Amino acid sequence: MDESELIAKAQAGDQAAYGELMTKYYRTVEKFAFQCGVRLDDISDVTQEVFIKLYRFLPQFNQQRFTTWLYKITLNAARDYYRKEGRETEKRERFVTNQSNSSEPSAEDQVFLFEEDRELHEAMIRLDEKYRIPLILFYFQDISYQQIADILNMTMPAIKTRIFRAKELLKREISLQSGGAFNGQ
Amino acid sequence: MDNERFEKRMKLLKKSYDHVPSTFDPNTVLQKLEAETKSPENPNGRRKKINQQVVVWIVGIASILIISLISGLYVADQKNIEEEPVTPEELDQFIEKLKKDYEAEREKRRALLKLEKRDFENFELYSPLSIINLDSYLSTVGQDGNPEGRLMEVYNRAVENIKTPSEMVVDLKSAPLTEDEQGSLEFIYTYKEKVDRLTAIYDEILQENNDVLQAYEVDPSLDKAYMIGMSKGGFPERLQNILDTMKEQSIHLQSDVNSYGEQFFAKYYSSKTHEQIIPLLHPDTMGYLDMMTEAPYIVAGELVYPLEESVDMLRGMQHTLTNVEDNSALNQLLETYFVSMFNTILRGTEKSPVFDEQGKVKREYKEAWKNMASGYGATPLRYVMKPIVEEMEASGWTASETWNRIGYDALKDALVVQRAGQLDMYMYGEQPVFQDEAIQLPDPEFDQNIGVLYDSFKKQYDLAVLKGRSPIDIVALYNLANEKNDPEMMYHLHHENVWKYSESGYETSLDQYKASWQKALSLLPLNDEMSFSGDSVFRNDPLLYGTVNLSHQGEVRYALSVIHENGVWYIGDVSLPPLTSSE
Numbered sequence A: 001m002d003e004s005e006l007i008a009k010a011q012a013g014d015q016a017a018y019g020e021l022m023t024k025y026y027r028t029v030e031k032f033a034f035q036c037g038v039r040l041d042d043i044s045d046v047t048q049e050v051f052i053k054l055y056r057f058l059p060q061f062n063q064q065r066f067t068t069w070l071y072k073i074t075l076n077a078a079r080d081y082y083r084k085e086g087r088e089t090e091k092r093e094r095f096v097t098n099q100s101n102s103s104e105p106s107a108e109d110q111v112f113l114f115e116e117d118r119e120l121h122e123a124m125i126r127l128d129e130k131y132r133i134p135l136i137l138f139y140f141q142d143i144s145y146q147q148i149a150d151i152l153n154m155t156m157p158a159i160k161t162r163i164f165r166a167k168e169l170l171k172r173e174i175s176l177q178s179g180g181a182f183n184g185q
Numbered sequence B: 001m002d003n004e005r006f007e008k009r010m011k012l013l014k015k016s017y018d019h020v021p022s023t024f025d026p027n028t029v030l031q032k033l034e035a036e037t038k039s040p041e042n043p044n045g046r047r048k049k050i051n052q053q054v055v056v057w058i059v060g061i062a063s064i065l066i067i068s069l070i071s072g073l074y075v076a077d078q079k080n081i082e083e084e085p086v087t088p089e090e091l092d093q094f095i096e097k098l099k100k101d102y103e104a105e106r107e108k109r110r111a112l113l114k115l116e117k118r119d120f121e122n123f124e125l126y127s128p129l130s131i132i133n134l135d136s137y138l139s140t141v142g143q144d145g146n147p148e149g150r151l152m153e154v155y156n157r158a159v160e161n162i163k164t165p166s167e168m169v170v171d172l173k174s175a176p177l178t179e180d181e182q183g184s185l186e187f188i189y190t191y192k193e194k195v196d197r198l199t200a201i202y203d204e205i206l207q208e209n210n211d212v213l214q215a216y217e218v219d220p221s222l223d224k225a226y227m228i229g230m231s232k233g234g235f236p237e238r239l240q241n242i243l244d245t246m247k248e249q250s251i252h253l254q255s256d257v258n259s260y261g262e263q264f265f266a267k268y269y270s271s272k273t274h275e276q277i278i279p280l281l282h283p284d285t286m287g288y289l290d291m292m293t294e295a296p297y298i299v300a301g302e303l304v305y306p307l308e309e310s311v312d313m314l315r316g317m318q319h320t321l322t323n324v325e326d327n328s329a330l331n332q333l334l335e336t337y338f339v340s341m342f343n344t345i346l347r348g349t350e351k352s353p354v355f356d357e358q359g360k361v362k363r364e365y366k367e368a369w370k371n372m373a374s375g376y377g378a379t380p381l382r383y384v385m386k387p388i389v390e391e392m393e394a395s396g397w398t399a400s401e402t403w404n405r406i407g408y409d410a411l412k413d414a415l416v417v418q419r420a421g422q423l424d425m426y427m428y429g430e431q432p433v434f435q436d437e438a439i440q441l442p443d444p445e446f447d448q449n450i451g452v453l454y455d456s457f458k459k460q461y462d463l464a465v466l467k468g469r470s471p472i473d474i475v476a477l478y479n480l481a482n483e484k485n486d487p488e489m490m491y492h493l494h495h496e497n498v499w500k501y502s503e504s505g506y507e508t509s510l511d512q513y514k515a516s517w518q519k520a521l522s523l524l525p526l527n528d529e530m531s532f533s534g535d536s537v538f539r540n541d542p543l544l545y546g547t548v549n550l551s552h553q554g555e556v557r558y559a560l561s562v563i564h565e566n567g568v569w570y571i572g573d574v575s576l577p578p579l580t581s582s583e
Helices: A003-011 A015-036 A040-060 A066-085 A088-101 A107-111 A115-126 A129-140 A145-152 A156-177 B003-017 B026-038 B045-073 B088-113 B117-124 B128-133 B135-143 B147-162 B165-174 B181-208 B210-215 B224-230 B237-249 B272-280 B283-294 B307-323 B329-347 B363-373 B380-394 B401-405 B410-419 B423-428 B444-460 B471-483 B487-493 B496-500 B510-516
Strands: B251-258 B261-268 B437-440 B529-532 B538-540 B543-552 B555-565 B568-571
Touching: A003 A015, A003 A040, A015 A040, A015 A066, A015 A129, A015 B003, A015 B026, A015 B128, A015 B135, A040 A066, A040 B026, A066 A145, A115 A129, A115 A156, A115 B003, A129 A145, A129 A156, A129 B003, A145 A156, A156 B003, B003 B181, B026 B135, B088 B117, B088 B128, B088 B135, B088 B147, B088 B237, B117 B147, B117 B181, B128 B135, B128 B147, B135 B147, B165 B181, B165 B237, B165 B272, B181 B210, B181 B237, B181 B251, B181 B261, B181 B283, B181 B329, B210 B261, B224 B237, B224 B251, B224 B261, B237 B251, B272 B283, B283 B307, B283 B329, B307 B329, B307 B363, B307 B380, B307 B410, B329 B363, B329 B380, B329 B410, B363 B380, B380 B401, B380 B410, B380 B423, B410 B423, B437 B471, B444 B471, B444 B487, B471 B487, B471 B529, B471 B543, B471 B555, B471 B568, B487 B510, B487 B568
Parallel strands: none
Antiparallel strands: B251 B261, B437 B529, B529 B543, B538 B543, B543 B555, B555 B568
16 A cells, blocks of 8 residues: 555545554654654654644645655644653753753664764754754655755745755854864865 | 865764664654554544544455555465455565565675675665564554565565675666666665675774784885785684675775875776666666766865866766756765865866966866867866867966866756756857748749849858748758859858868868769759758757758658858758769
């Protein structure tokens, strides 16, 4: 059964079809949520929230690209989650505290193969959302400029500009973090 | 941080994200949704229940009808499903069998790849079959008219998911996709995804064994990565296993020496298996396949391949980008390579600048640019490079206003215009619209008009006389000139390219033509219709090509090529059929 059939069945209330859709996409949601800054402990909740919302909105789905919709909902779920819990500001502090105070390897540490990866991830999380999200979608979700534009309701040139600017900011951030060790290569 | 290093780090980070642990259970969501549906607070609850009962009936009736139609399509080992509904016990047994079979399939692939369990899980990523562990799914499937068929579909998808790249090639051989562009694209996406999964696993193992690899000693004149790849034993088992099996999947060990030392990594390469894929896929999709073995094209700002080869690669990319309708990430990636490599060739590199000490474009760049501007038709590369080459040639290869002015995205913009079907117009201006024409023969009035045209053109061979005349008129005029033994007029009615680019390789002069001229068969009296189709006109650079057909009793007996340039139609064919000795 192809994706459009699964969607049509799920829209008609077929939970089994919806189960298949979830199985197919939950890793995408989990990873995207983490990349957006959701903590590992909270990813399961956010993913659950995404798929519950998605199911509720399914009757309104009008055959645009399914993943476009999925990303939109995931993004909103991640935002809502932190808004509700007041965690957005705590989140960044927690990163810093976790790393500086604890000698135990955190759950996040198990994700990153190298220290450089963790640093880059943190630097990316510190970026303003308007730069961070296009960058994540482009680099880590392998999405075309056009689809990113669709997800974020922006024009394609604006997306390109954001990604370009995000790269510059991120490079600068990493250079500052590493005391400029990577500059001038 | 330079761009290349940044891109590399982002790529590594992307791999790290694969380790984000998964704790999500789709079952929980289905249970919650079910609870919501059944909730008594739901004001629509009662109505829904009634609707559900109706739906159950409708679905029940529909299922009976549909099952009889589609059951034959399923591969499942079913026994008269239409007549005998599957009992819950039978379904449980079937599910257990599927689980067992899938485990056997998994083990088969794991053994084939010699991967440890944890590594194979990363290759499997997610199994579509995990859905059968969901109670809600099973209860819904249980009510389905063809539960075994439905489960078998999921099972087949799960097995496809764990097939190795080399297995995919074996399948492809038995069902080539040469004529199927969409199928070819789907094959490449899946194939590349699996190669990427394996490469990521191999890279992780290589990284974990970095000390062992670094300590391995070989003769400095030899390629260390190659020697390690050839080693039969001697490395820790997990590492040795992947070294033993990766080539079967067209992946080999490579190394890159940079400021951090020698870095080992796994890379897909153009193996014999890879070469077998090429003739089995739609030719327009080759750009994607080539990208798998060729990329990266630029390292540290320098071209990886020689200029000439890089231009050939650009042409291959362009073919795929302009012929395949595809908006995937793969397409985006190919386009990025296409644009960045083009700009590197256009602007030169630090180690290989464009201009020599005298301020002239170096010979190798001159050749590469001319190569990009050559060919025919409207292509993005030609559109951007043609004016640059022309201006450079005019200046003795020292300057071009277009080269100074155009930005990084010029080629990308041309690609967009090409995809919109507008590049022809940008390059050559609006194409005139030609009407279909036909004339029944003989037609004395038409003959008279052509006679007047003959006299008029004969005076000075002024092309202005022919401007706006139809291709049918020109062919008739040419025929009349032949009848009147007038090779001079016939010569002038031909497009100049016919004489410039003759098969002899020499330009044919009027005197030479006249000297060798022989009267040809007069075509008009032999036919009853002369026609021209405006739709069949096609462009080849600034020239438009068409055909005038001469038919007898509905059958086309002669087709003469005509060429249109600057409002005038010319004869394209060199000669008419020769007059036989008896005529």
